[in-house]
């Protein structure tokens with residue numbers, strides 16, 4: 001298989017698929033697309049990526065974009081570590097988390113871009129809008145995560161990675177994060193597949 | 206079951222779940238949440254909706270938000286019309302379409318809000334950014350939809366509804382839409398479950 005990611009390896013969505021491939025033990029080539037140069041809109045890439053975004057996975061001649069669609073696909077067609085819970089309601093909640101993190105909490109995503117996660121922390125305080133988004137994030141995460149639980153849904157799933165990234169946007173810039181969620185996110189961050197992404201060699205920004 | 210939608214019935218995501226429930230033949234109560242009054246952030250609703258958004262589905266005491274997570278759940282636990290393709294690659298592409306329409310094409314979603322679909326067409330021309338998003342939408346939709354095909358993936362699926370709504374943001378305000386996509390979207394719009402949503406009685410804006 002072949003995974004297209006951004007040149008800086010800062011896309012949280014490319015990261016999610018990268019971790020999924022590692023967890024599944026799938027051999028794959030990692031190739032980069034220079035988003036700053038608009039390479040995602042060039043004819044060659046756009047012919048493979050319906051959405052002209054990263055990540056895109058190539059499985060033979062089957063090309064698929066949108067990270068949550070890719071991880072669902074990988075889970076359906078490949079054995080190995082399950083990426084989603086097997087019980088229907090827990091699986092529904094994992095999908096809920098993924099959809100939520102991809103479509104809401106915009107002030108956090110803007111003021112704590114993943115450049116602040118993988119390159120350099122932010123040195124500007126969060127706006128009121130971002131603090132409100134953080135409060136909402138904490139409330140939702142706390143409701144899902146049982147006290148003293150290692151993972152959202154009993155055993156590890158891909159939504160744990162996505163949630164840990166969102167929390168690390170705050171953690172790594174020194175923003176206040178409740179202790180339970182801080183401990184949870186730091187634990188997720190130590191997972192070997194996650195550390196492989198974190199430690200990828202990156203070009204200067 | 207109980208479905209929470211917005212008071213104006215303009216949420217394309219509430220619509221997607223409404224159509225899914227109708228297609229499954231599931232009896233449900235439709236209840237509204239006044240987003241303009243912030244009722245989605247009130248304690249009662251927020252206790253049920255992790256994301257404090259509509260739609261939220263209640264299945265007994267199981268509460269679930271985020272429309273694509275809800276339609277996946279309904280498809281897994283209820284017989285009746287399939288909401289997603291059964292073949293893995295087609296199902297992956299349907300999820301790709303849903304994720305894409307929920308996280309991209311923002312200029313269209315802003316300049317052609319669903320108020321323009323369900324209340325009154327826009328009378329302002331699209332910006333260059335929205336025209337570029339429309340071109341991207343048309344390119345992606347055309348690539349997925351075979352010439353003369355009734356549905357994206359052979360038989361009807363929930364992604365057909367989501368794509369038809371996005372196209373209707375343009376169609377109903379008189380923006381140029383390629384003939385193949387215009388015919389496709391108009392055909393989807395006539396589906397009885399879709400017409401039930403379109404024809405819901407709405408309060409003044």
Ligand SMILES: [Ca+2]
Pocket residue numbers: 008010
């Ligand atoms: Ca960048």
Ligand SMILES: [Ca+2]
Pocket residue numbers: 142143144145146147
């Ligand atoms: Ca709790």
Ligand SMILES: [Ca+2]
Pocket residue numbers: 213215
């Ligand atoms: Ca409204």
Ligand SMILES: [Ca+2]
Pocket residue numbers: 347348349350351352
């Ligand atoms: Ca075609």
